[in-house]
Amino acid sequence: MGKRSIVLVALVLVALAALTVPGASQAPLKIGVIQPLSGPVAASGNYIRMGAEIARDWINARGGIAGRKVDLLIEDNKSDPKEAASAAEKLIVRDKVPVIMGAWGSSMTLAAMPKLEEYGVPMVVETSSAASITKRGNPWIFRISPPSEMEALGLEQYVDKLGVKRVDFLAVNTDWGRGAISAFGDMLQKKGAAVGAKEFMDQSATDMNAQLTKIKATGGDTLFLTTAVEQITLVMKQAQEQRLGRKIVTTGGSSSPTQLIKQAGAAAEGSYHIVFFMPWFPEAMPDGKLAKAFVDEWAKRGHPFEGLTEGFRGHDGIATIAEAIKVAGKDEAAAIRDALWKVSLMGVNGPIKFEKDGPAGKESGQSKPSIFVVQIRDGKVALPDFLAKK
Amino acid sequence: MDQLLQHLVNGLVLGGTYALLGIGLTLIFGLMNVVNFAHGEFYTLGAYVAFAALTLAGVNFIVGILAAIVAGAALGWLCEVTLLRPLRNESIDTTMLVMIGVWIAMQNGELLVWGGVAKSIPHPFPTAPLVMGPVAIAPLRVIVLVLAVGLIASSWLLIHQTKLGRAMRATFQDRDTAALMGVSIGRVHAATFAFGSALASAAGALLGPVFLAYPSMGDLASLKAFSVVILGGLGNLTGATVGGLLLGIAEELGAGYISSGYRDAVGFVIIIMVLVLRPSGLFARQERIG
Secondary structure (H helix, E strand, O other), X not given: OOHHHHHHHHHHHHHHHHHHHHHOOOOOEEEEEEEOOOOOOHHXXXXXXXHHHHHHHHHHHOOOEOOEOEEEEEEEOOOOHHHHHHHHHHHHHOOOOOOEEEOOOHHHHHHHHHHHHHHOOOEEEOOOOOOHHHHOOOOOEEEOOOOHHHHHHHHHOOHHHHOOOEEEEEEEOOHHHHHHHHHXXXXXXXXXXXXXXXXXXXXXXXXXXXXXXXXXXOOOOEEEEEOOHHHHHHHHHHHHHOOOOOEEEEOOOOOOHHHHHHXXXXXXXXXXXXXXXXXXXXXXXXXXXXXXXXXXXXXXXXXXXXXXXXXXXXXXXXXXXXXXXXXHOOOOHHHHHHHHOOOEEXXXXXXXXXXXXXXXXXXXXXXXXXXXXXXXXXXXXXXXXXXXXX | OXXXXXXXXXXXXXXXXXHXXXXXXXXXXXHOOOOOOOHHHHHHHHHHHHHHHHHHHOOOHHHHHHHHHHHHHHHHHHHHHHHHHHHOOOOHHHHHHHHHHHHHHHHHHHHHHHOOOOEOOOOOOOOOOEEEOOEEEOHHHHHHHHHHHHHHXXXXXXXXXXXXXXXXXXXHHOHHHHHHOOOOHXXXXXXXXXXXXXXXXXXXXXXXXXXXXXXXXXXXXXXXXHHHHHHHOOOOHHHHHHHHHHHHHHHHHHHHHOOHHHHHHHHHHHHHHHHHHOOOOOOOOOOOOO
């Protein structure tokens, strides 16, 4: 290195130091984020990251938390449970984060959970829906996404209006899919609907004709479908090819109706979708102003519209954590955990407030998210007739 | 009975595509002795090339499929010449590792270029199903089956009726003797790999519009292709064709009459049975080649 460049480096360092002096005693608040940023479900994980970044930038634009800026440390779990566990360990041990948001899939979240207990760091779960997550007695877990049972209960009030009499199920062969079938099956049976076929498909399966042929033979009126958006597209196309002629209701909130319209076309017409965010009509959300602002900011950043139904979770997760840090008044793991029990805020989805779930003494937190039903009609996402304002 | 007919038609269509995948791999794996883990990636490549040709360039359907075949052949050729040729005298494990590398590189390349969101490939055929009594089938699937049969038949002709096909069979039977007879060994290796890859790419272009195109679609295709090759016997074209159809129908009936949760298991149980009872495959002859 020449003399001149040493001088240059020194100058840059001085300049940097000068810039950071006002906040020198105010190091940024670290929040860990674990998402699938590569691998099969990378698209979803990246949408959540984009939503989390919007929340961070909004908080910082308002002056941060008690004058301290928020900094997100984002780790990739590669859509792999093993990686999720090591990402949690890295964030806690090396980066010393006092709180984490993660880890999208139920299997990834479940894999990371023992690490939280081992080191005593709370995690806000933004997407996973397996019931077991809050039932295991891990007091460091706070979930803002609905487990399948809660989703089924949320749908209960619409069952009669949907006209569900004889129902069949088709779900991905995972904890999520199996859990959804049992939750929705119980609820629908209680409402007097007859349950016909319960069929499964492998996560990577592309040809579901065998299952559809079997379902067609039951003579039901409604098909409940639980899987990721790619498989929903395939099932809809194949159902149309086989002239299945059923009302289709998708569960899980990851169905991205906008993407379905683009990719399944006419095959998606008339289908109903349980969603946790309605970016098509943000004003109909519990906090219409916040939802609208989020949708506008998303568009301003050039993010794809179909990512919004995932992206809002990232925002709500970070907003919840920020609120907890504010309530705690310090960035220590145990203090943040205690504060999470006290937070009460409005997210893009709706009110967030944790209630106890799981074995006594070691309860996890579970918020009760808002649940909505939309329909694809005339190639557009619309509120179903029974929900549309008169 | 109505259900059975529909299941059989579904199985036949599915099996036709398995056969197409299997034939490409049986040439590469069976004849060249390369454990080609990247086979499914050429399938993905075909789907994306068809997508690019049909949506971005706006060409017609057949031209899109031809573009995919050309791209698959070209990349297959390149792959053989740059990666496999220098390793021709190495063990089967070495080339296998190289192909695993190609698999990972291609899959991540696809993710980089196209992103993780699945793409729907447009096609010009009506979506309303053709209904024959109790059986309903989409016109696109009929066309895919017809084109697959056409491709399978032309592969058979190429291997068994042309000079290149004879050179291929001779080379992989005994490379030194073939070389002494004036066969250009390098060219035959490259041509075989390119041909096998082109078939996988064609399968991707044909099935892309039926299903969806996404970066990890090749993983399942690879798995099915290996199953078909093992079922039919290494390097056996007839075996791969019949094996493909058999696997498609077995999976379909297994899912229909046993349990859809065990759909893939049915296929693998059959493979295990074949390996136990006839380890060289259902259609293996005394001599492995041609």
